[in-house]
Amino acid sequence: MFKVVVTDYEFPDLAPELSVFDGYDVEFVTGPFASPDEVIAACKDADAVINQYMPIDAEFITQLSNCRVICRYGIGVNTVDMPAATAAGIMVANVPDGSLDDVSDHAAALILALARGLGIYDRAMRSGKWNYQAAQPLHRLRGGTLGLVGFGNIPQRLAEKMRAFGMNTVAYDPYVNPERAAAADIRLVDLDELMRISDVVSVHVPLTESTRGLIGAAELALMKSTAILVNTARGGIVEEDALVDALRRNAIAGAGLDVFAVEPLPTNHELTDLENTIMSPHAAWYSEESEVEIRTKTARNALTALTKGQPIYLVNTDVTPRPQATTFATNGAVL
Structure with a gap:
């Protein structure tokens, strides 16, 4: 039997996850836990850990005596101390493709809403004001430049969507293959140039030590006074x-x-006091369809790691996995 522990979750139930483990000999522990110490105690002998928001730091990882894989809900793995996990031989998995359209749609929606002054107009009308000048000055998107900070799957989809509104696109990503960018008709630039020439700056890099505070006062000072910034990645980047x-x-x-x-x-x-902002509660990933997809794929990462030796979406590819100590069985047959 394998033990799988979910450190934390905000869903009404865990039906999609449980359906993945149906028919397998798994002890599935979900809490809720009263304290971080209770979570650690539950995870000490776990073979797999599924994680949403709770930080899994180096000290936490030293307590995981059996764990072979930590599976994150969603794309980001910033809740997990990656070097500590890798050093301990623990694989870390994510779901990089569970909400590509949802997040890129959300970024596009924020761009359009800001460009058309919808937040300001909405608030003005709710307070009894009827005035097209309430949100002035507004400027057309067509012919403008979209600057993508990061050029992974989500920003590539956003570029396609904003092309329909007549926007040209540049991108900053020191890790991207230039041929890949050229094939998508995207010009690669350095970060300073992107900040200077873009009418919309949209952030899409993961939160790491190298990207924390990537966009600060100096970078914001380079932006046009008519430009807008959109962040659907992680808060610490800006x-x-x-x-x-x-x-x-x-x-x-x-x-x-x-x-x-x-x-x-x-x-x-x-x-929250600023009229020139539109905000949402870390919801860009969300749709009914994406939630089920992400949760199902997270559980499959755990199951596949335990039954086949590696999760479907392995993040720390340089890890040397721990040997498996537990024998896994399903329907009475040892795998």
Whole structure:
């Protein structure tokens, strides 16, 4: 029998995950746990750990005596200390393709809503004002430049969608294959040039030590006063204090934010007072379809790692996995 522990989750039930393990000899432990210590105690002898938001740091990882794989819901693995997991021989898995359309649609929606002043118009009308000038000045997207910070699957889809609105696209990504960018008709530029020439800057890089604070005061100062910034990646990539300052001074035209340095966003945060923002609660990934897909694939990562030796979506490809200590059986047959 294998033991699989879910550290935390915000779903009403775990039906999609349980359906993946149906017919297999698995002890599935889900909490809820009263404290982080209870989570660690439950995970100590787990063969696989499924994780949503709870940080799995180096100290946590030292407690995992049997664990072979940590499976993250979604794309980001910033909740897991990757070097510590790799050093311990623990595979880390994610779901890189569970919400590609959902996140790129959400980024496009934020761009369109900001470009057309929809947040300002909506608030004005709810307060009894009927005035087309409430959101001025507005500028056309057609002929403008979309700057993608990162050029993975999501920003590539966003570029395709915004091309329908007449936008040209540039991208900054030091890891991308130039031929891949050229095939998509995307010009690669350095970050400073992207910030200077873009009418829309959309952030799509993972949160790592090298990307934390990637867009700060210096980068924001390069932006056009008519430009907008959209972040559907991770909050720590953009320095929030610098962004608030730029928005207050109208140094940039607006920001569409789905992610924040601290989540949930604290009550009365400075961003909530700004008219030139549109915000959502880390929801870009969400649709009914994407939620089921992500949860199902997360569970399949765990099952596949335990039954076949490697998850479907392995992130730390340089890991030397721990030997498997547990014998797995299904329907009475040893695999």
